[in-house]
Amino acid sequence: MSGARKEICVTVSETVSDALGEPVDALPPLSDAIDTDGLDAVMTGDSSHDVTVAFSYAGMTVFVYDDSTVYVCPERIHEDGPTDARV
Amino acid sequence: MSSAEADPLSPDGVFELLSNHRRRMVLYYLRTNGGAVDVQELATEIAAMENDVPADELTSQQRKRVYVSLYQTHLPKMAEMNTIEYDKDGGTVRLADRADDIDEYLTTEDRPTYPWRFHYLLLTVIGATALSLSALSAPVFGAVPLPVLGVAIVVVFSLSVVWQYWQAQNRTEPVPVELSRYDQ
Numbered sequence: 001m002s003g004a005r006k007e008i009c010v011t012v013s014e015t016v017s018d019a020l021g022e023p024v025d026a027l028p029p030l031s032d033a034i035d036t037d038g039l040d041a042v043m044t045g046d047s048s049h050d051v052t053v054a055f056s057y058a059g060m061t062v063f064v065y066d067d068s069t070v071y072v073c074p075e076r077i078h079e080d081g082p083t084d085a086r087v
Numbered sequence: 088m089s090s091a092e093a094d095p096l097s098p099d100g101v102f103e104l105l106s107n108h109r110r111r112m113v114l115y116y117l118r119t120n121g122g123a124v125d126v127q128e129l130a131t132e133i134a135a136m137e138n139d140v141p142a143d144e145l146t147s148q149q150r151k152r153v154y155v156s157l158y159q160t161h162l163p164k165m166a167e168m169n170t171i172e173y174d175k176d177g178g179t180v181r182l183a184d185r186a187d188d189i190d191e192y193l194t195t196e197d198r199p200t201y202p203w204r205f206h207y208l209l210l211t212v213i214g215a216t217a218l219s220l221s222a223l224s225a226p227v228f229g230a231v232p233l234p235v236l237g238v239a240i241v242v243v244f245s246l247s248v249v250w251q252y253w254q255a256q257n258r259t260e261p262v263p264v265e266l267s268r269y270d271q
Contacts, residue, residue, distance in 0.1 A: 010152050013159045029163035036160040
């Protein structure tokens, strides 16, 4: 099934949860930080698209690339570029 | 939320809500089960429907992905639109008032319903005719005392009302098939 392709929101939540060392249940709803349907919609997985979405969530800056790669870093230091990378 | 009474769902809101298969499955599961449902249980059931395996054969990853997506995205959204009541502390959800707004956008099964309007119209005409004939001492009807006829008419009406009430109480609304359909 193609479910995995559509689960960018789950990947974001799990990545932030891992980065903060907190369970997913302890995070605020992702839907408060971004329109999650909209995020799903722009992350098409189509290689001819070049899309990056950045937003703030749970004190982190989250970068989502259209190959479904997710980077998170603490909000204060993200001018140094993404760190703590994880897919 | 105090706005629960206020705004009916807009058509855009309904279609937005229904545009995601997991939200449809949430509505389906809550509709078929009724009452408050544990979010963990809901995630397990939806993962089982999606993966088409019994709940006890799910991997923890399959279960967790559904749980996280419900917890982080779909349930807050549905609660915001007042279609579910989401008790975060208790970890339970139940259908809220506005969930009924969705029904009119879904197909309903054609079920034969008894034409109660005509039933009562007919009773009224028959009753009035019988009373008139009795009052005019017409043959046959004149032999029936007015009070007896009156009581008989009241009894027939009462039985009709009880029957109609019973029927409404026992009607089970079918869950629209669109809610459970999963095609991605």
